[in-house]
Amino acid sequence: MSTVFPLFSLPFLPLKEVFDHFEPQEILIISLCSQRSKNYAISYRGPSKNIRIALNSGANSFLSYYEDSMFFGLVDVTEISKLPKVSTLETVKIGNYPKIPVTMGSVRGLTCLKTYWENRIIGMKEMINYARKIFNRDIYHVTLGKQRTENDHRRVVDLVMKIQNSISTIYCDFPLKNHADLDMILERCKYTQGLSLFVSNTKDYSPSKQPNFNVDSVHIYHSYWIKPIHFMAMNCKYIILQESLLTNEDINTFLKHWMNGGCFPLKNLFIRNEEPENYEDVLNGWEYTEIDDEVKRDFVNEGDDLQSIYGGSDIKRPIDDVIATIKNSSRQFRMIVWPDIDGNSHLQTGSEPQL
Structure with missing residues (x-):
């Protein structure tokens, strides 16, 4: 019983x-x-209430x-x-x-x-309001996937912005049918910490207004539309640009910008080019220290992700003596700025050989 x-x-x-x-x-x-x-x-x-709530629409x-x-x-x-x-x-x-x-x-x-x-849509509105009331917190993250019906993204973005004015992070992963859809998301969605765009078919895309790149992290997969004017506007800790068309000259200009105090929060920059690029000239005009390829240094970001860096070239920002390590290959450019989240500096080394 x-x-x-x-x-x-x-x-x-x-x-x-x-x-x-x-x-x-x-x-x-x-x-x-x-x-x-x-x-x-x-x-x-x-x-039990110490959580981050995410809205998924797709x-x-x-x-x-x-x-x-x-x-x-x-x-x-x-x-x-x-x-x-x-x-x-x-x-x-x-x-x-x-x-x-x-x-x-x-x-x-x-x-x-x-x-x-x-x-x-009414159901989403009611459940967003209900969850916010129960957990005493706003929606933290929004994911926009493939639209089920026309204007879904517009409805969802407008709905969330009307309820709480802003979100911390947004992730978009859908085939783009209309450039205006992406413009709408970048302009209307007030994200404050992170932007991740995995939106396909954007090769001819050019945003109607400068997107908000003054956030902690920007990750753009199909980033061929990122021009120098967009790149120089980024003021982030973490920047990932894949399928990029940025040139040596563009990156060299960004380094000069960083040397003079631009993009001051930067901790990790990763660029993967769509086509092979000779990055040997990217450090032209800068004094740097070559690090032996067998020297391993560990870098930990805020997500506790550990990256093992072998060798590279160390450069110093003259305004505060902060050290950055540059690693490049035919398709990839990487820049990490010391110390990492665990306090590890460029002086920390390991003895493991590069595999």
């Missing part, structure tokens, strides 16, 4: 300890049980969260036409909608609560 445990009959401290052991998704689900449980979930302060529309670079499911939003054919289905009140059908399921391999709506 099963019995129901009266969870909310517990005193405050034992109840908080129970919530401390809940996963964020469990807190969300409990909050939907009653107004009392919702009120407690909102007022609760503890480790083939699926769902909220997830991540901790230590690991993603976990929260809630999926889908059309009521995809409602499972079962005899009975639980319903919950979300916002102004008193009877939203829900089931447990998965999306992209993530276990999550599935909700069913007459209008998917």
Whole structure:
């Protein structure tokens, strides 16, 4: 014989300890049980709420969260036409909608609560507002995938910006059909920390306005549209440009810019050219120290990713004596600025031979 445990009959401290052991998704689900449980979930302060919430819009529309670079499911939003054919289905009140059908399921391999709506965009709006209220925090990250319907990206960006004005990071990975779509994202989406663009078919693209490159990180995969005017405007810790068409002269000019105090936060710059490029001339005009190829130095970025650097050329910024190491090959240019996040300097060396 099963019995129901009266969870909310517990005193405050034992109840908080129970919530401390809940996963964020469990807190969300409990909050939907009653107004009392919702009120407690909102007022609760503890480790289960120390998360970053992400909105994913593409083939699926769902909220997830991540901790230590690991993603976990929260809630999926889908059309009521995809409602499972079962005899009975639980319903919950979300916002102004008193009877939203829900089931447990998965999306992209993530276990999550599935909700069913007459209008998917309205469902996204309600779930964003609900999650923000429960976890007492804004949406941190937005992913835009392939559009399910025309103007999906515009609707989602406008929706999020209207709700909370800005986000920390955005990741875009979809085939570009209209250059205006990418312009819209870069202009309307107020990202404050990171921009990642994996948008294909942009070879002839030129943004109508200068994008915001004054953020912690910029990663652009199809970056052939990045011209010197865009490159020089970057003021980031981490810059990755792949399939680039930047030349030796462009990079040399950027180095001069950095030497004079431009792009001051820079810690890691990586450029991969679409075509082979002779980078031997990129250090022309600068004094540098050649490091033996067998000398290994470890560089750790803010994501705790370790890069082993063998050899290279060290240059010094005259305004503050900061050291940067340059590594280049026929297709790749890399520049790291010491010290790294762990305090390792250019003087730290290893004895392992280069493989």
